[in-house]
Structure formats: C-alpha cells, structure tokens
Amino acid sequence: MKKIEAIIKPFKLDEVKDALNEIGIQGMTVTEVKGFGRQKGHVELYRGAEYDIAFIPKVKLDVVVPDSLVAKTVAAIEAKAKTGKIGDGKIFILPVEEVLRIRTGETGEAAI
Amino acid sequence: MKKIEAIIKPFKLDEVKDALNEIGIQGMTVTEVKGFGRQKGHVELYRGAEYDIAFIPKVKLDVVVPDSLVAKTVAAIEAKAKTGKIGDGKIFILPVEEVLRIRTGETGEAAI
Amino acid sequence: MKKIEAIIKPFKLDEVKDALNEIGIQGMTVTEVKGFGRQKGHVELYRGAEYDIAFIPKVKLDVVVPDSLVAKTVAAIEAKAKTGKIGDGKIFILPVEEVLRIRTGETGEAAI
Amino acid sequence: MKNLMSAFLILMFLLSAGVVFAEEQVQKTIPPSTAAEQGAPPAQSAPAAPVAAEAPAPLKIDTGDTAWMIVATALVMLMSIPGLALFYGGLAKKKDSLNTMAMTFVAFCIASILWVMYGYTFSFGTDIGGFIGGAEKLMLKGVGPNSISDLAKTIPEYIFLMYQMTFAAITVALASGAYIERMKFSAWVIFSVLWMTLVYVPVAHWVWGGGFLAKLGALDFAGGTVVHVNAGIAALVGALVLGKRKEKSLLPSNLTLVVTGAGLLWFGWFGFNAGSALGANGLAGAAFLNTNTATAVAAIAWMVVEWMHSKKPTVLGLASGAVGGLVAITPAAGFVNISGAIVIGLAAGIIPFFAVAWLKPKLGYDDTLDAFGIHGIGGTLGAILTGVFADPSINEAGKGLLYGNPGQLVTQLIAVGVTMVYSAVMTLIIFGIIKVLVGLRVDPEEEMIGLDESQHGEKAYNL
Amino acid sequence: MKNLMSAFLILMFLLSAGVVFAEEQVQKTIPPSTAAEQGAPPAQSAPAAPVAAEAPAPLKIDTGDTAWMIVATALVMLMSIPGLALFYGGLAKKKDSLNTMAMTFVAFCIASILWVMYGYTFSFGTDIGGFIGGAEKLMLKGVGPNSISDLAKTIPEYIFLMYQMTFAAITVALASGAYIERMKFSAWVIFSVLWMTLVYVPVAHWVWGGGFLAKLGALDFAGGTVVHVNAGIAALVGALVLGKRKEKSLLPSNLTLVVTGAGLLWFGWFGFNAGSALGANGLAGAAFLNTNTATAVAAIAWMVVEWMHSKKPTVLGLASGAVGGLVAITPAAGFVNISGAIVIGLAAGIIPFFAVAWLKPKLGYDDTLDAFGIHGIGGTLGAILTGVFADPSINEAGKGLLYGNPGQLVTQLIAVGVTMVYSAVMTLIIFGIIKVLVGLRVDPEEEMIGLDESQHGEKAYNL
C-alpha cells in the first residue's frame, strides 16, 4: 500500500474529491496547510502599505491506496488539480507498511 | 522506527493520549484534519434548507515509535478510539529512517 | 528522495524557512499542529483557577528533498530551530518513492 | 475599471457642484416658520404629542422630543453599521464576509452623501403632482439650526432629515443580502447610487412626503412598504438577474456575529419604530411595546416551527424569526394594540420560515441571505395586517378592517402593489444599466477564491 | 420531545387565549388617571425629580423623562442581546458558544411575551397581601398610550412596563451562566417560563411593586436583591442540581467577544441604574456617576489582586471585575455618595475574586461562568453595603448605618435573606419539575460533541 500526499490549490479540492470517488476511492483525509514554493505569496495592501504574505493557503490530501490503484489515483489528482499555472502543487508517494480499521480491526488492503 | 498515523474521532483524543502515556509514549503530534470516508457528513439545516457537510472533523495523531513498541501502540489506539460505529478511523504504519531531537542532537531511538 | 518532517517551535519558522531557501530548497509545506511531549503545557489562570493546557502549539514542516540534500537540510533545520530548551522538537526522515509536479507532470527529483 | 472611474468622476463632480452651490446661498439665520411655507400637511402617521399641543402658534423645539429623536437617529444608523453588516457578514461564507460587510458600509456612506445633496428635497420637498418632492432644498438650501419641518413640529429639521436619511441608507443595504457572494463591488457601488436615487427617493415621497399614496391614506408607520417591501422586491429581482452562485449552500462563517447583529438590529429598531412617533410620547411607547412583543413572538414561533419541522431549533432560526418579527411589525408599530402585535408576530415567525425553507428551493432563485424571504414577505405581511388590525384607540390616524374600515385593507394592498411593481421594474432597469457600465458578476475563479480576496485584497480573519 | 411539545402547546394556548381576551376588551382611550385608582404608594426608591414636582395635579408625560426612559429601556434590552450573550458566549467552549448565546436569546423572548401577558400585572398590579400584584392588567388590559403608572408619574405606562420587562428578562438569562455546557435546551426553555413566573414576578412585587419588603423599607435602587441575589442563588442551586460538567475547565472560546460583551453590559448598565431614577434628573446623574466609578474601581481592584495573586493581570479579570462592580453598585447607585461607590467598587473587585478563585474550587460546585460568584456574591455585597452607605443628601429615601440609621442594615439583611431562601427553594422545585418533564442534562456524548451541534445542529464558527 502507498500513501499519496497531494498538495493542491484549495478551490480544486471538490473536483479532486469527486474524481477520486469515481475511481472507487472512498476515504481520504484533508489538512489545511500553508505552502511555500515557486509561487510567490501575494501582496496585501493595508492602508496603502504593501505587506508580503509569503505563504499560500493549500490543502494537503492524504489518500492511502492499494498498490494497484496508485497510478490511477495519481492520474486522477493530476488531471483535476492542474490549472497549468504555477503553484498547482505536488504529489508525493510514500510506502505504507500496514493499515488498520479501528472500527472492525481489519488490516491490510481490506482496511483501506 | 515507525511512524504511526492514526485518524480518530476528536472526542477520543484525550483517552487515546492518556493510554499512550501509560504505555510509556511521551511524545506525539496532533493535527486537526477533515475526513471523507464511509461515514457520511451530517446535514446542517439552516433556515429549513438542508446543506450537506461532506467532511467530518477528525484528528490525526502522529506518533513515532521504536519498532518494539509498534504493536502495543497500535493496540492502545485501537482499544481507546473504538466506538464500533462507522467513522472510527484508521491507523497507518509508515517506515521512518531516522529521527533527530533538535534540542540535543541525539538521533535514532534515543531521540524519540 | 526523502521527506523530512520537522516539528518546531512556531516562532522559529521564519528563520528555518530562510535557512532552507539559502541552501537551495525552494518548496516546503507547513502545518499548524499541537504537540504533546516532555515540554509540559503551560497553565492558564482564568479567574484565579488554574487550567492545564496540555498541548503546545507547534508547526510541522514537510520538505521533500533529493537524497543528496538530506544531510544539509537536517543540519540547517537543526541549527536554526535549536534554542536548547525543552520542546525544540524533532526531525523525522521518511522514504519517498515518487514525486510529481502537478503543473508540468515532471516526476522524480526534477519535480521537487 | 474605466467605466467605474467615470461613475466616480460623476459622483465627485456632483459633490463639488453641491459644495459650490451651497456656498453661494450663505445660510442666513432662517426663521423657524420656513418649513411651514411649503404647506405640507401635518404628519398623519405621527400625531403631535400631547405636550406639543400646548404651543400651537410658532413651531418650537421641544428638548425632550429632540433628545429622543437624536438618539433614534443614531440608533437607526447603528442598525446599518455594524448591525446589518454583522448580521449579513456572519452569514456569508468566510471568504466573502468582509465584502458583505463592505456592501452595507459603502451603501450607508453613499446614502449619507446623496441624501443631503438631493435625496431629502426630492423626498420631502413640496409635493409635485403626488410623485416627487420639489428641488428647493438641494444641498439643504435654506435649512439651518433653527429650521423646523412641518412634518416634525417639535424637533430641529436637521434631526428630522438625518433621521430620514438613515432609513434611505438601510433600505439600500438590505437588498445586498440577496446579491452577496457573487456581485462585483463596483456594480454594488453604482447600484447604491442609482437605486437610492431612482427607487427609494420617490417611494419615500409617495408614502411619507405627501405623495399620492399618502393622499390615498396608506398607513406605514415606520417603513413596511417604503423600506421592507421595496428592498425585498429589489432583492428578489436582483437575485434573479444575477443568477445562482457556484456554491449555493448557506455556510455561515460566524454565527456569533449573526447573533450580535440580530441583537443590534433589535436594539436599533426601537429607534426605527418608536422613533417614527417623532417625539417622546405615548405613541412612541406603544410602538416600542408592539415592536418588542411582535419580535419576541416571531422568534419563538420560528423556533417552534423549526423544532417541529427539522427536529432542532437553530440559533439562526431564533435570530431570523426575530428579524422577521421586526420587519412585519414595522408598518404597524404605531397603529395596532398588543393583540395585533402578537398576531403579526406569529405570522412573521411562521410564514417567512416556509417562504425560505420551502418556497425558495421550489422556485429556485438564489437569494443568498433571504432578503426577499424575510424582508419582502415580512414587510408585505405587516403592511397588509396593518390594514386589518389598526386600532384607532392606539392612534386616531389608523382604523383597520377589525375596527370597521375594510377600505383600509384595500388601500394597503394598493400601496404594497404599487411599490412592488415600481421597485421590480426599476431594479431591472438599474441592473441593466450596471451590466453595461461595469458588469454584474465577478469571474467564476474570483467567486471560488472569495470576494474578500478578489474585490478587496483582504481576508476577514488571520487567526 | 413529547413532553417538550406539551410544554409548547401550553405556551401557545396561553398566548392565543391572551389574544382573544385582549381582543374583547377593545381598548378605549384610557384617562391618564387610571393607574392612580390602584392606590399604589409613590415609588420609594425613585423619588420624583424636582421638575416633576411642579405638576402635582393631573399626571402628565414629561418629554425629557420619557426620552431618557425609552432609551434606558432599549439599553437594558441591549444588555441581554447581545451584551450578556456575548459575555457568556465568548467564555463558553467553542463547541458550546452558540447554545450559550441561545439561552440568553430565548430567555429574553420568553420574558418579553409572558411579561405583557401576566408578568406586569402580577408584579405591579394592586398589592394583594404584600405578596403578589392583582390580575387587573392581564394582557395589559386597560393600559393605553395615554396611561401613566403611579410608580412613574412622568412617563407613559407603556414605557414603564417595558422597562420593567427588560429587568425580568435579564434576571432569568443571568442564571444560565451557571448551567451552560450541559443543560438541555428544552429544559432551559421550560426553566425560563417557570422561573420568571414563580420566582422573578413575586420577588419584584415584594421589593418594587409595593409588596412586603417595600413596606419594610428595603432599599434596592436598581436590582441588587431582585436581580442579582435572586439570579445568583438560582445559579448556585441549579449548578448543584445539574452536577459537574465532564470537562470542568473554563476554556474561553473567544475573549474578544467577552470584552465586547463586558463593554456593552457597562454601556447598557447606565440604562439599568441611571434609568432606575425613572427620569432625567440629578438622581439619574448620581446613579450614573456611582455606576461608572464603582465599576472602574472594581475592575482595577480585581486586576491588582490577580496581578499579585497569580502573577499576571488577565483581560478576563479586568472584565470580570468590571461586571462585579456593576453588580454591586446596582442596589446602591441612587443612594450612596462617591465615597460609598468607591468602597463598594473595591469590595466588588476583591471579594468575588476570592469567591471564584478560592471558594468555588473548595466547595466544588460547578458554576461554569461564575454566575453565583459574581452576581450572587456581588449582589449581596451591594445590597448590604447600601444599608451602610445610603446617604440622605443623595436621596432622601435612603439613610444607612453611617448616617445614623443602623436599622436599615437589618432591613437589607432581611431582604437579602428572604430572597435567597425563596429563590433557592423555588429553583429546587422548578428543577424537579423540569427533570420529570424533559430531563435536565444532555447525554454524555452530546456533552462531549458540544451543545451547539447536539442541541441546535449548528457550529458557531466555520472559519
């Protein structure tokens, strides 16, 4: 199993979520994060003075999937989260050794 | 060492934390997250109209433990976080290659 | 590639970020988290009565870097985040199998 | 942007023209009887207080009435900023809260300026054919610290005109509730200018300034038709023209602000309704009592209906019911007795609930904060029930169906109908003009990001 | 739920009965002297202003007094919504904020309705044996725009009765501070109905409506016993019956709301205390001065004590001290001179601090927001010190220990004691009734999830 961590633009969350549901992924966990990267923060102007807001609000999507679904999942996220503009975000794939569903005690792919 | 990521119901946090302390785990990190899964969001009724709140507030617990403690840790979380109702959450186990305690520079299991 | 997860004191974030930028790391993701550890929460006094605030606000820094940069990155974080007082936090190193930049579709180290 | 700038240039030009114009007239000390020369009829909806009756000959300021009316004016100001701004801003999504508050803020500022320039004179100047007031008080020409209007014979005209201004301002602001989360800020600025000028000013004249509805005998103590029906219809029409939002849910960012706003509205509404007696007297007392009672009844009624209908009594429901009650009692406050107030409160708690929970999804218009559902429906209810319950023992000026005067009900229906049609048509025209000038809606992406960021470059919260 | 519904049905039935009843009496224009027929004694705690003395024969409305009392009434309304709602709501946990605000909101609505139905007449109607007022003004029968009460001879009775209503409402709401974060919303609704009826109404009659405590000569300018001791004891008893919360800490969700609420309470309290002079006169001035001074002294005193005791001066401490000062000066505001006000302020800043920080943990009752610690203790302090410091040169009606009248202190102790015992016993009974009808506490899981979600299906913040 793999954990796919995707950092995406917040307003793309709904679309990505729906796309993942469509390919059969039922669970995911979302965190509000701040991104620093090539996309530069915007400038806020308060009383005419400029303030650099370095960080950019992003959401992080954690999805644990069986190996078989990794490619499909990544493709779905990529397709929906892409705007082609800087700051679209990243997808990281990390190994997961075990999964357990607390409610039932199931483990492995059955627990995802 | 392993990183145990547990997604649990927020109101179970205190109990889980205490249980982990009891088995000798002193450190952990908690993040507020939003969960999507089998447990369906509730319906909020504003002015008589229904609005689906798809996501559900959860907390994510990150605990890095030596390999020797993994089983105990998972068992403790499972025991305390379980209500038997849908949405109890998941436990993911990920490999960790190295740990460093910033204050002292210690590494490895000593740093946990 | 590795993912470096550093839990640090919030007011050290700016310094750490600048140090990472200096060694050529351009991207990172920051999450507000609550830490439990050796550093005990402070006591808040409302109307003369003490309340234990067990958790302590921390920030979690996620930086994915090529293997070649791991040591330098860890060193930079360690140097800047250290105050020598309890609660300085931890650095965890996790393996990352793949990275993808959503905007361009690039993968591997080029995508970081 | 260019179009916007031209709109501003016009505004600024008007302003400077006004200054020069006013400069020329060098206000001499004006004899108190100036206002009387207009031959305006005595206010029907606000009979003189017993005390005032002692000084019939020259109009003379009564300090007690003046004290109350200064405060009442300030109270109605408070209803807009921060009252309505909080009520609406707390209901808006987090990313649109500030823009929502800004709409009320800027509308109040615009109305404040335009009212002294020309709003007051066209509303309350000498009646021209029942349709509009004369221009004799442009830039408040001839109005000084000693002036007294014939419509409020015991207080300084300065206070009377400011009191009326606050009504104009909040009426404009009320409509914004239906437009938020998608309307361009520049479009709203232009809307405020045009709608106040072309809709509020004439309707206020018709009902309160001696216009044709006043002559017909329409009863509107504190603004059921002029304010709530008028704004409610503008809300509906505007919501239809603007179209639906991308994210249609009502996701209140901060309900503590909503409760605060509701409280300030309730508080300020005593200025709105009891102030419409234009003096500190028993009629003001009656209006105060009716206002508070109807509001409480409506809040409880909404709560009960919601508890039964949707299993849980929401706090938003309590607040919405209260506002519904305040709206519905507005035209009736100085005419009905306590039983009338209770019935109006019951109606105002129950009917708007169904309008909002059942009718709106059915008809499918996207009135974000139910400005139509609460103000339009509630105002209509109140205006009509005034024709039923007006009790001459409370106020000689009003006699409703229950007291043997069915004609009043017909008059009320006419007044409501005329206001509805006029407001609807003019709002449509105004939206058409704005569309040409600067466009109505923000880009879809700006809508997703939120109007706080896209229109103002700000975030409501940095928590 | 079924029990709840029956409770509501009763409420609604009463309401409609009231409407029909009032409908029948068709309010004729009432001669101003109606009120005088009751033979009520002149208000002891609010001697007529010098101005009023000039018009002895027929009672006549004074516009200045009326202006002030309309505003004072609105100010006391503001103290409940949003004042107290913010103060309490900001102190509640995030997940219980909205429910806490709703408790004040709904209590105000319920009191508004019941007061006009029967509260006013049973409190201020013709005294029956010193214990309760007569029923002659049920549904405000016989009260019209020209009515004047003998207890407030220069203002419309409508305003007098609304002013009194706002006191009833806030007294009920105050008790909620001890009950929050665990009490069922339906239980609170029923509590509001029963407690206002069975506790507030009689006690108000005893002290202000010509009842036995008034006859005894108890001094209570603006509600030390009637409001604060009364509510404070109800808070304590209720907290004991309800039991402790699962999470006993005070974790204020939003202290900016608390400061806002404290500010609005302070502001509104001028209506509460200076308004209790029932006119715009020097006595109102004295009450205003004393109120502000005692409040400021109490806030600073609490801050200093906390700074020394707990190392840091909290903002909550400043706000709590201010509220403590407002409470304690309430019974004394129109009786004491500036030195009395300062001493009362010092006592009110120091003693409640220790009650809350030291006594409460010791005794172990769970009074969530210290409604007893601040209102109960502060009100008692104020009521007793009034008996010490009442200065006849400020108000002829009150002469305390320091001015050679030790008997006053005894009278004050009796009044406080009677109120305490009555409030405690009746609160106990009322909680017993509610327990049978709908139960008192929410489920443990509902408590964990928070009452906003479980009672209302809402969240205070979507940020």
Added chain:
Amino acid sequence: MKNLMSAFLILMFLLSAGVVFAEEQVQKTIPPSTAAEQGAPPAQSAPAAPVAAEAPAPLKIDTGDTAWMIVATALVMLMSIPGLALFYGGLAKKKDSLNTMAMTFVAFCIASILWVMYGYTFSFGTDIGGFIGGAEKLMLKGVGPNSISDLAKTIPEYIFLMYQMTFAAITVALASGAYIERMKFSAWVIFSVLWMTLVYVPVAHWVWGGGFLAKLGALDFAGGTVVHVNAGIAALVGALVLGKRKEKSLLPSNLTLVVTGAGLLWFGWFGFNAGSALGANGLAGAAFLNTNTATAVAAIAWMVVEWMHSKKPTVLGLASGAVGGLVAITPAAGFVNISGAIVIGLAAGIIPFFAVAWLKPKLGYDDTLDAFGIHGIGGTLGAILTGVFADPSINEAGKGLLYGNPGQLVTQLIAVGVTMVYSAVMTLIIFGIIKVLVGLRVDPEEEMIGLDESQHGEKAYNL
C-alpha cells in the same frame, strides 16, 4: 514588578485618601447655585439652547437636555469599550489582540477614577492664571445631585462631569494604537496615570475650562486639539521612543471586529460631537449632520483614492476613512455648514491616506495602527479648517476666514501648535519616567510569542 507594585500602592493610597477626605465633608444638600459662585464665564463653544434662555434667573435642569446628555455620555463611553478596543484589537496581530483591547479597557478605568478624584477639578475648577483649574472640587467636594455647572446650565453637574470624563478616557486610549505589539502592560498602566494627569487635564483646562487658549478664542467644538492632536502627538513621540517592532507588518487578526469597532465609533461619535452642544437643540442637530456627512465623504474619498492608487478598495480603507472623517470634523462639528463639512470630509479622507501610505514608510517611525497618521493629522486638519469654515449663521460663537475673520485661523494655528509642543515634550518626559520605573518594552521573545500570552497569560481565541 517591585516598581510596578509601588506604583499601585501609590494609586491605592490616593484612592483611600480620597475616600476619607470625601467622607469628612458629608455632602449636605447643595443649593443649585453653587457652581455659579466660581464665576466661570459662559461656555463659548456651546451657546445656550433657545429653550434654556427662558429661565435666566436660577439655573434649572431641563429634562430634555439632561436626557440627551446622559445618553451622549454613555455613547462616548461606548466609543472606548468596546468601540476603540474592537477597532484596535481587530487590527492587532492575533497574538496581541487581547493586550491591545486591555490597553483601552484599563485606560478607561484609570481615567474614570482619577477624573472624579482630581481630574475634574483641575480641568474645570476656577481658573488659576489660565493654566490650571483650582482644587476646590477634589473628590467632587461640594458637587451633589442638585448641582449645576455654569458651563452647562441645563443639566446636572454630575452628568456634565461624567461627560467630560469620557473624553479624558478616550484621549488616553487613542494613543495606545501607536504603542501596541511591544509595550509592557505595566508601562502602559503608568503611562495612563501620568499622561492623563500631566497632559490631558491641563490641555482640557486651557481650551474648555476657561484657560488661556479659551481666552484667546480658540475654537474646538468637540476636541480636535484637546483630544486628537493631543493624543496623535503622544502617539508619534511614544512610537519613536519605543522603537520599531520586530515584525513590522500590519496583519489584522480580525477585520470583522474592525468594521464593528468602526461602526460603534461612528455611532458613539454622535454623542461626542452632537453631545458637545450640551443640550438637545438645533446646534446638536447641526453637529450631528456635519459629523455624519463628513464621515461618509471621508470614507468614500479614502476608498476612491485607494482604488486608484492600489488597485483595490479595502474594507480597512473604508473604515479608516470614516474614522479620519470623524476625527477631522470633531473640532468643526458645531461651527461649520454643510459645505464646510464636505470639504473637511474630503481632506480627511485623502490627506491621512497619504500620511499613512507614503509619509510613514518614508519617515520610518513605527506607529502600529496609525494613531498619529489618523488622529494627529486628522485632528490638525480639522482644527485648522475650523478656522477657515466656521460659519456664524450656524453658531454665533465661531467666525472663520471665509466669513471675514482671518484672525481665527491664526488662533487655531496657535492652539494646535501649543498643544503639539506641550504634548510632545511631556510625553517624552513621561516615557523617561516609565523607563526608569518599569521599563518600556517587553523582551524580544515575549514580543515574538505575543503580548497576550506574555503579559496576560491568555489567548484571544481558542477556536
């Protein structure tokens, strides 16, 4: 801490001394003419209302004027808590919000206490050489419920003195806007005590208490020099002495609070400006009209300038413009006509914008919330323009350049200049004293963590 405690001990000692002192004088019923014995000249800036003119012989309270002035006093209180506390607190960083609110709160409390102890008598007691008032009313000696001041002949002296107190309090609090996010709370407490005593009290005497600027004929209707120039200069000097913050950005934690605060300030300012007529009359009406109009114009002007200059109209800009307008119209409110008000509003919307957006970064002082940029600059603008636009047909007491009296402009410049120099020098001295006593700034780490945590051990939000 030790130094701090000594400061408190002094405060407490003063307080108890005061109580004993006042106790001794046992206030006898004071004849209404007491105040007249001081031989103070009739108020120049507030001519008697026409109504009052009817009762020349013995000073007599007018209930209408009193009603208005009680409310006006409460309104100015509201401007501080929660008005200014919200405006400033919402603009502060999240971690400093509460401390910012506490600064206003504690300043108001301190001023409340010191004013009745000695502030009033040194400001408004019998003039001594044009520089300070006499000590005859220490602890309000000789002031009773029937006292009337010669400076406000139709209201109780208790109300007059409380009204003046609220001005002292907000003036101190205004300066805090420049100091926040780095100043020790103990330092601020001492600053409040010293600055009110050594700066506000004398300046108020000079301009309003019959001092040398009053004799010179300086016009300041409601506090352009006394309040805004005075506080603005203290803000600038203090900001320079304190030095820059570590994190210099303005990152408003909660703009919904800022809008709320701005609304409450606007609302309360009607008490500030229209209340300065000291009665419910046409002059109050003029001040009300001018206040509202200038404010609205300034808000729109700031918005337009910002829209053109920085591409987007911020909500903070609207609110800042409004406050700028309120500040600038303050000295002029009861002197100018509507054209004057509009011009002052335009100036107040445009010039402070550039002061803040352009001058401040250029000069490099760190005035966190622009207390100097808005109050200092705005107040100066208003004071000078009063000398230009004062129109004798609005108020006989004021005749400006445009009405043929260029000397007035010179007088205004002198008054502003004197105030600036005095405020600057004394503020410098006071900061020096504080530095020695307890130090000025918190540690750098405390500053990083935030002053809420480090000074009060609290967090504004637990959301």
